[in-house]
Amino acid sequence: MRKPLVAALFALVIAGAGVVPAVAAPAPAPAEQASTAQAPHAQPALRAVDFAGTVALSNCSGSVIRMPNSEDDDPALVLSNGHCLETGFPEPGEVIVDQSSTRSFSLLNSAGTKVATLRASKVAYSTMTDTDVTIYQLTRTYAQIKSSYGISALTLSDTHPVAGTAIKVVSGYWKRIYSCNIDGFVYRLKEGGWTWKDSVRYTSACNTIGGTSGSPVIDTSTGKVVAVNNTGNEDGETCTENNPCEVDTSGNVTIHQGINYAEExxxxVPCFGLDNKLDLSRTGCTLPKP
Structure with a gap:
């Protein structure tokens, strides 16, 4: 997985991992304004994607998210990676629900400037099995965040992403936006003891680094979140930590050094119901259960 930054930098000393050195984060890049000009073949207009609604964790990136049917008075949620969980990586097969947490998040505006500190009330859900996600419930509602800071949550798409889609990976930690396309989908992505299903493979332009873990992957035509950034093959090794391998339906293994991935x-969406409450028994919910 794309290591949380503190762990990643420490690993440079003990294992020579190929992540960025311990330097100050670069100055925030101006929010990228996507062109709305129509091409001759009437391609869809692109949405401007910036940092609004993203968050920086102590060692990762994330975003304030809502489901398509979330209400303004629902407690807000933050999405990041399972491997960004403050209590350590969930073990293969482990699923964590309703775990107490007081973790803090730096909320960013469109320019990448911190405007508030948000705080978790609990870990609603976390796992590194089949996918790599942690979802925190916050102490504030969407309406309270909007009223106080003028920031709206990012909406999760409720449909499978499409190959070729133009995307942006927005890192709240580094205040950096990566632009590329969905290159395709991986039947199984294996890294160390963990296996993820139906992962997103980026084209090479999204050369994400340590600290971008948990960044929302945004479809530039809809402005919705379609995946969460989580890993990349750094050293060309096969199926080792920080060097995921692709496994097809026949069991054939391939690697793509320098290529990065996300989890859909x-x-x-189907696993959260009224009042943004997690219910893993809801119709259509396929997330792993404890």
């Missing part, structure tokens, strides 16, 4: 998020 549409399957999260």
């Amino acid at each position: 998020t549409y399957q999260i």
